[in-house]
Amino acid sequence: MTLFSAGPFQRRLLRWYTAHQRDLPWRRSKNPYHIWVSEVMLQQTQVATVVDYYRRFLQAFPDIGTLAVAELQDVLKLWEGLGYYARAANLHKAARQIVAGGKKRVPRTPETFGRLPGVGDYINAAVSSIAFGHPLPVVDGNVKRVLARLFLLDEPVNRPSNHRVFLEKARLLLAFKDPGTFNQAMMELGALVCKPGRPLCDQCPVASFCGAHQAGRVTDFPRRLAARKNPHHHLAVGLVKKGNRFLIVRRPATGLLAGLWEMPGGRVEKPENPADACCRAVLESVGLTVFPGPRLARVAHAYTHFKITMDLFACDVVSGRVKRNGYQAHHWIRMKDIGQYPFHRAMHKAFAALAGALPP
DNA sequence: AAATCGGGGTT
DNA sequence: AACCCAGATTT
Numbered sequence: 001m002t003l004f005s006a007g008p009f010q011r012r013l014l015r016w017y018t019a020h021q022r023d024l025p026w027r028r029s030k031n032p033y034h035i036w037v038s039e040v041m042l043q044q045t046q047v048a049t050v051v052d053y054y055r056r057f058l059q060a061f062p063d064i065g066t067l068a069v070a071e072l073q074d075v076l077k078l079w080e081g082l083g084y085y086a087r088a089a090n091l092h093k094a095a096r097q098i099v100a101g102g103k104k105r106v107p108r109t110p111e112t113f114g115r116l117p118g119v120g121d122y123i124n125a126a127v128s129s130i131a132f133g134h135p136l137p138v139v140d141g142n143v144k145r146v147l148a149r150l151f152l153l154d155e156p157v158n159r160p161s162n163h164r165v166f167l168e169k170a171r172l173l174l175a176f177k178d179p180g181t182f183n184q185a186m187m188e189l190g191a192l193v194c195k196p197g198r199p200l201c202d203q204c205p206v207a208s209f210c211g212a213h214q215a216g217r218v219t220d221f222p223r224r225l226a227a228r229k230n231p232h233h234h235l236a237v238g239l240v241k242k243g244n245r246f247l248i249v250r251r252p253a254t255g256l257l258a259g260l261w262e263m264p265g266g267r268v269e270k271p272e273n274p275a276d277a278c279c280r281a282v283l284e285s286v287g288l289t290v291f292p293g294p295r296l297a298r299v300a301h302a303y304t305h306f307k308i309t310m311d312l313f314a315c316d317v318v319s320g321r322v323k324r325n326g327y328q329a330h331h332w333i334r335m336k337d338i339g340q341y342p343f344h345r346a347m348h349k350a351f352a353a354l355a356g357a358l359p360p
Numbered sequence: 361a362a363a364t365c366g367g368g369g370t371t
Numbered sequence: 372a373a374c375c376c377a378g379a380t381t382t
Contacts, residue, residue, distance in 0.1 A: 042377040049368060049376090083366025086380075120379045140377045160361055187377050196375060197371055227373075254381095256365065303366060345367065 004151075009209050010175040010182060016205035017185035020192065022047070025054055027184075032106035032131035033064055039123045040087050047191070053082050065104050067095040076259050076342040083345075085258055090118025108132050130180035137170035138183040139163065142190025148222030149194060149212035157222040232307045236278035237265025237350070238315035240290055245334055248341065249286060249327040256303075261341040263312065263350070264327070274311045282315060286330060287323030290315035297353035301346040312350050 021027070024047065026038035037057060041050045057078050061067040067075070072092055079088035094116035098104065106127065107113040114124040125136035139147075144157045147169045155162035175182035193200045199218050201207050212218045240247040240263070248261045266281030268274050275292040282290050293314030301308050322330055333341075338351060 039377065044365090044376055044378055045367080046369065046376050081367075083368085084378085086365065087378090090379080118379065122378055126377065138377070141375070142377065145375095184377085191377080195370095224374090258365090301367090305364070 004172070004209070006173050006175075009173060009206055012205045012209075013185050013189065014175070014178075014181065017181070017188055021184070021188055022192075025051060030131070032108075032127060034058060035131045036106055036123070036127050037091070039126045040091050040118060041082065043087060043123070044084060045082065049082070053078070063104070064095045064098055064106070067092060068099040072259060073342065077340075080260075080342040081345060081348070085260060087118060089253075089259065090116075093117045094119065106131065110134055110136060126183065129183050133178070133180060135174060135176045135179045137167060137174045137179075138187065139166050139170050140187060140190075142187045142194075143170055145196065145222050146186060146190045146194045149199075149218055150206070150210050152211040152215065152217075152221065154223055156225045158224050158227075230302075230306050232309070234268040234274065234277075235265055235308050235310040236268050236274045236281060236313065237263040237310060238278050238282045238290060238292075238313055239263060239296060239354075240282060240286075240288060240315045240317060242317060242332055245332040247286065247288075247322070248331055248333055249324070250329040252326060252328060257344045259328070259342070260344045260347075261331075262343060262347045264330075265310075268311075275313055278311070278313045278315065283320075285325050285327060287325070288320045289318040291318050297350050299346055299349040299353060301349060308346065310346050310350065312353070 026034055029035065038050070038054055041054055041057070060078055061070060061075070070092070072089060075088050075092045076085060079085060097116060098107070107116070110124050110128040113119055113128060122138055122140055125138045128134035129136050129138065141157075144166050147153060147166050148157060151169055153165060153169070155165050157166070170186070173186075189204070189206070193204050201210070201213050201218060204210070204213070207213045210218075212221045238247075247264060249264050250261050251257050251259060253259055264282050264285045265278055266285060268277040272280070275295070279290050279292055282288055293316060295311055295313055297312040299310045299312070301310065324330055331341075343351070
């Protein structure tokens with residue numbers, strides 16, 4: 001391939017970015033903490049999804065000190081529905097580490113910032129370049145796609161060992177004068193023009209530099225390894241009532257949906273019927289012997305690596321008192337209290353089904 | 361190096 | 372349905 005000239009590429013890209021960039025709330029701020037929060041929320045999450053969460057989060061936690069003294073429950077409540085809840089826990093933990101070290105601001109050097117929980121190579125490069133001007137290239141999903149097309153890179157983008165290939169190309173292109181703006185321009189190009197399905201090459205400011213475009217092979221890139229099929233799981237959970245209250249439990253601090261609340265339950269094992277599975281799972285997880293009532297709801301939900309069907313059964317307590325196994329906490333609450341707790345999406349679907357089945 | 365970790369939008 | 376998204380951490 002001919003020698004790639006970074007200067008003209010950068011000028012074309014940056015001129016396009018100046019004219020076409022979206023007006024996003026975090027681009028109106030120079031506060032490093034704001035930039036940081038936005039980058040964490042934007043991890044594997046589209047811009048349109050993040051905007052409202054970003055505003056609400058910064059209204060509640062306007063600075064690192066405020067976040068550090070907050071309860072994790074309250075941080076998770078503001079993260080509710082956004083997914084990848086370890087991001088919230090790590091951000092919260094990082095804020096506490098900064099305050100515990102006698103500071104109240106984002107570390108200005110990549111070496112220090114990069115040691116905080118939840119700060120990997122991408123977020124370190126993004127915050128360090130955008131907020132502090134450090135010349136570190138960012139490589140996210142958008143940038144990988146742009147680079148694969150620009151340089152006809154055959155390496156599958158979803159193979160971890162190929163990451164360094166993309167990082168080296170990004171480093172070659174990086175504009176040292178204003179690396180933060182350049183990095184954002186590369187990502188914006190991927191999001192608005194160099195899109196996965198139908199790239200808008202006729203609107204692309206750097207099409208004349210693009211190997212895939214010149215070769216008429218834009219849709220051949222990026223290459224990717226085939227994903228394997230997702231398994232399906234059947235879950236059964238109980239609406240366990242005591243008077244006018246029902247039981248909710250808080251999931252463990254690590255793993256799937258860490259720290260979120262739900263109704264107790266578990267997997268439906270092979271020969272089992274869902275109602276029996278519900279009773280068994282309630283007994284195993286909270287120590288209550290319950291008798292199954294009617295099925296109140298059936299919810300379908302998809303996670304990244306599996307799908308679930310979740311059945312919700314009314315349950316009457318026969319005997320026992322709560323003895324938790326695995327869960328962090330339990331509360332007996334009324335339906336009007338559910339807004340006080342962070343629940344995962346499948347649980348919200350169940351609540352919605354209940355509201356529809358039992359109109360007021 | 362692969363698996364895990366959400367949820368929603370797009371095609 | 373499969374793919375994709377301003378990835379990080381654990382195994």
